[in-house]
Amino acid sequence: MTPTQEPSQVVEHLFRHESGKMVATLTRIFGIEHLTLAEDVVQEALARALQTWPFYGVPENPSAWIMRTSRNLALDVVRRQKVFRDKQPEISRLIEEENPDPNEAPFSEPEIADDRLRFIFVCCHPAIPPEAQIALALKTLCGFSVTEISRAFLTTEAAIAKRLTRAKQKIRDAGVRFEIPSGEELSRRLDTVLQSLYLLFNEGYKASSGDKLVREDICLEAIRLTSLLAAHPAGDQPRTHALLALMMLNAARIPARVDDQGNLLRIQDQDRAAWDQKMIARGVVHLSRAAVGGELTEYHIQAGIAACHTLAKDYQSTDWSQILALYDRLVEIDESPVVALNRAVAIAEVHGPQSGIDAVNSIADLRSLDAYHLLHAVLGEFEWRLNHLESAAAHFKKAIDLAPLKSELDFLTKRLRSCELR
Amino acid sequence: MSTTNEYMLIFRGTDWHVHLSPEETQQVAGRMMDWFTDLKAAGKATGGRPLESTGKLVTGKNGRVVADGPFAESKEAIAGYFMLQVADIDEAVAIAKDCPTLAYGVQVEVRPLMDVCPYAKHVPADQQLAEAIA
Numbered sequence: 001m002t003p004t005q006e007p008s009q010v011v012e013h014l015f016r017h018e019s020g021k022m023v024a025t026l027t028r029i030f031g032i033e034h035l036t037l038a039e040d041v042v043q044e045a046l047a048r049a050l051q052t053w054p055f056y057g058v059p060e061n062p063s064a065w066i067m068r069t070s071r072n073l074a075l076d077v078v079r080r081q082k083v084f085r086d087k088q089p090e091i092s093r094l095i096e097e098e099n100p101d102p103n104e105a106p107f108s109e110p111e112i113a114d115d116r117l118r119f120i121f122v123c124c125h126p127a128i129p130p131e132a133q134i135a136l137a138l139k140t141l142c143g144f145s146v147t148e149i150s151r152a153f154l155t156t157e158a159a160i161a162k163r164l165t166r167a168k169q170k171i172r173d174a175g176v177r178f179e180i181p182s183g184e185e186l187s188r189r190l191d192t193v194l195q196s197l198y199l200l201f202n203e204g205y206k207a208s209s210g211d212k213l214v215r216e217d218i219c220l221e222a223i224r225l226t227s228l229l230a231a232h233p234a235g236d237q238p239r240t241h242a243l244l245a246l247m248m249l250n251a252a253r254i255p256a257r258v259d260d261q262g263n264l265l266r267i268q269d270q271d272r273a274a275w276d277q278k279m280i281a282r283g284v285v286h287l288s289r290a291a292v293g294g295e296l297t298e299y300h301i302q303a304g305i306a307a308c309h310t311l312a313k314d315y316q317s318t319d320w321s322q323i324l325a326l327y328d329r330l331v332e333i334d335e336s337p338v339v340a341l342n343r344a345v346a347i348a349e350v351h352g353p354q355s356g357i358d359a360v361n362s363i364a365d366l367r368s369l370d371a372y373h374l375l376h377a378v379l380g381e382f383e384w385r386l387n388h389l390e391s392a393a394a395h396f397k398k399a400i401d402l403a404p405l406k407s408e409l410d411f412l413t414k415r416l417r418s419c420e421l422r
Numbered sequence: 423m424s425t426t427n428e429y430m431l432i433f434r435g436t437d438w439h440v441h442l443s444p445e446e447t448q449q450v451a452g453r454m455m456d457w458f459t460d461l462k463a464a465g466k467a468t469g470g471r472p473l474e475s476t477g478k479l480v481t482g483k484n485g486r487v488v489a490d491g492p493f494a495e496s497k498e499a500i501a502g503y504f505m506l507q508v509a510d511i512d513e514a515v516a517i518a519k520d521c522p523t524l525a526y527g528v529q530v531e532v533r534p535l536m537d538v539c540p541y542a543k544h545v546p547a548d549q550q551l552a553e554a555i556a
Contacts, residue, residue, distance in 0.1 A: 015448035046447045047439050051472045054454035055502065145443030 009058050013217075015046050018063055019143035022070040024115040025107055027140075029074060029090045032122065032178040035168060039140065041077060045069040064105040071106045116141065117232050118178050120225060121189060123167075124196035127174035132167040133196050134203055135160050142221040144214070151211040152218060153203070180234050190235060194243050194299070197226050201247050205254075212258075219251045230286070242290035242299035248283030249306035252276040264407040268315040280310055301330045320349035337365050338372070345378060353385040373402035377412060384419060393419040428468075429514040431504040431521075432531040436475040437496045438523065453522035458504070465507065466517060472502035497527070 019042050026038035048069055049062075059065040075094065078084045084091055097106070123137040138144045138152075146164070150157045170176075181189045204218030226244045229235030256274035259265055287303055304326045312318040327343035340363040348356025360366070360379060369375040380395035396416040403409045439447065461467035479491030492499065508514050511534060518530040 010448060010452060013445065013448075015444040015451075019444040043440075043444075046444055050439055050442075050447050050451045050454070051501065053451050054458050055470050055472050057459075058455065143444045145441075145446075147441075148443050148445070 010062055014062060015049070015066070016143035018066045019043075019046065020141050021112050021116060022067060023140050023143075024119040025112055026070060026074055027119065028115045028178055029094050030077075030084075031088065031090075032171060032176065035140070035171070037077065041073045042070055044073050048073075061105070067105050067107055113228060113232065114180070116225075116228055117234060118180055120193060120197075120229060121180055122171065122176055122178060124189075124193040125171070125174065125176050126189075126192050127176065128167050128170045130196070130199055132163040132170070134200055135163040136167040137196070137200060137225070138218065138221070139164060141225060142218075144218075144221075148211070148214050152214040182234075186234060190237065190240070193229065193235075194226075194239060197222055197229070198243060198246075198299070200225075201251075205250060212262075216254055219247070219254065223247050223251060230289075238290045238292050238295055239297045239299055241286040242297060242303045245283045245287040245290055246299050246303035246306055248279050248286065249303060249310045252279040252283065252310060258407075262407060263410055264405070266411075267309060272314065275310065283307070283310070296329070298330065298333050301326050301333070305330075318349075320346055324350050335364075337363050337369050338374075340364075341369065341372075341375060341378060348382055348385075353382040356382045371402060373399045373404070373408065373412075375399075376402065377415075380412075380415060384415070389419045426535050426537050427507055427509065428535040429506045429508060429511065430531075430533045430535060431470075431506060431514070431518055432533060433501045433503065433521070433523070433528055434498050434531060435496065435523070435526075435528040436499040436501050438526040438528055442526075450522060450526070457520060457522055461504070461506070461517065466513075468505045468507050470502065470504040473500055475499060475501070497529070501528070 022042045022045065023035075023038050026041055027035050030038050045066055049066060053059070071094070078091055078094065119141055120137075123133055123141055125133075128136065135149060138149050139146065144152075146157050146160050150160045153160070180186070201219055201222035204215045204220075204222060206215070223244065226240065226247060230240045230244050252275050253267070253270065255276060256270040256272065257265060283303075284307070287307055290300055290303065305323055308319050308323045308326070324343070324346040327339070327346050330339055331343055341360065344356050344359035344363070347359045357379065360375070360382075363369070366375075376395045376399035380392045380399060383389075383392035383395060393416055396412055396419065400409060400412045400416065403412055439450070442450065458467060458470065475496075476490060476492065479487075479489045481487045481489075506514050506517060508517065511532065514532050514534075518532050521528065521530050524530065
């Protein structure tokens with residue numbers, strides 16, 4: 001028996017996305033201290049979809065079905081468990097609200113958006129360590145499983161489970177409230193939230209040998225959450241749009257990042273036709289929304305640099321002078337030697353490889369980059385361009401020793417060989 | 423062997439899906455939907471229903487004991503069934519092998535439906551009448 005080619009009519013990632021939405025809403029209803037219960041209820045709702053849809057078909061409104069089922073299961077819990085007897089306002093509201101139309105969603109879009117935003121502020125609370133923040137956001141906000149998260153980060157399920165437990169414990173200990181802060185507190189907390197979302201995006205974007213597909217999905221989830229934040233009064237700030245632009249302009253290049261053998265391609269070797277033009281367009285929109293007001297954040301600058309790369313017609317047209325100007329500003333804000341190294345690359349493009357070498361040698365705290373394979377790869381490139389092949393080979397060898405990924409190793413080995421062949 | 427050409431596929435296992443991620447749950451649901459839809463379209467499956475995992479258990483004389491249940495080891499608990507209309511048991515078994523949840527430990531039992539009288543077709547017509555009157 002051969003199956004038909006017709007795909008099931010359920011939108012891609014629907015269950016994962018609905019899971020994220022419903023966990024947030026049920027957390028609001030049950031209370032933040034019952035987060036695990038909220039997760040269990042949503043899991044049960046999806047299980048019921050799995051058990052019934054094959055027999056009865058996909059419901060007319062699958063999203064509403066999942067919401068309705070989550071809500072009804074939540075009601076069951078509330079009626080059964082003593083702890084909900086004193087009927088907090090959210091619980092009373094849940095019980096009283098009637099919603100007879102099975103095709104109508106029991107929770108409104110704005111309601112859900114608010115709940116998800118509250119949850120973003122909870123996940124990104126400064127009391128929670130960064131690793132635990134990411135695990136919690138991915139599990140509760142984005143609907144990934146412990147297994148998927150562990151595969152993305154090349155660690156064990158036990159390690160991820162531990163981070164989740166830690167995050168929930170911190171929430172309890174710190175008395176984190178399920179709310180969007182306001183006033184002064186909001187501005188402070190927004191910075192932390194943006195930092196966390198940036199970290200989340202970077203974790204997904206990092207080319208690592210963890211499950212590639214899950215990592216790409218993580219980038220897209222970071223974009224979805226930041227979009228949600230940017231669309232809400234609480235988060236609609238220029239720096240949020242700058243972060244969003246930065247994410248989109250980088251993520252747009254993901255489809256071209258890897259060749260058929262799974263090797264990482266440098267930007268000059270990527271097929272630009274494979275870049276996601278729609279996402280680039282969206283990124284540009286947010287870039288313009290970011291260019292408002294007097295504030296210039298790190299996200300603004302990084303978004304500007306990403307724009308220079310992504311909007312260039314081809315590699316030769318890349319405006320390196322503009323990129324260098326941006327790096328000049330970035331090093332003022334961010335003193336990390338990695339940023340300085342990236343600036344050196346821009347200098348070499350504008351002023352030649354010897355200037356690039358000089359720039360590298362004048363990096364403060366250069367020694368901290370000693371174990372960073374890209375330092376040696378960059379120096380190797382500069383020396384190669386100056387035709388100092390022995391020196392270049394020495395640098396590439398060092399880079400090869402330090403390279404963490406097979407794809408990078410393959411690339412560096414080719415560069416080394418090109419020194420020997422010339 | 424069934425002379426009605428009807429077979430029931432009984433799906434056993436009610437908690438195999440507990441650790442699936444939302445993404446995986448959706449994928450498996452999709453595969454199950456496609457499987458059942460294709461069987462119905464081909465006229466091989468005539469129906470099927472899922473069962474709630476627990477209900478009540480009535481036992482004892484006059485059904486005097488009513489308890490919540492069954493709590494059979496969940497690997498054996500019946501999750502649902504399909505009704506098939508196919509040529510023979512081999513075909514029913516071949517269909518059963520396509521069940522997408524087998525990979526997760528679900529068991530598929532293939533049971534022919536009994537005919538009114540499996541031997542009726544072999545009995546001469548007047549003997550049937552005699553038996554009916556007697």
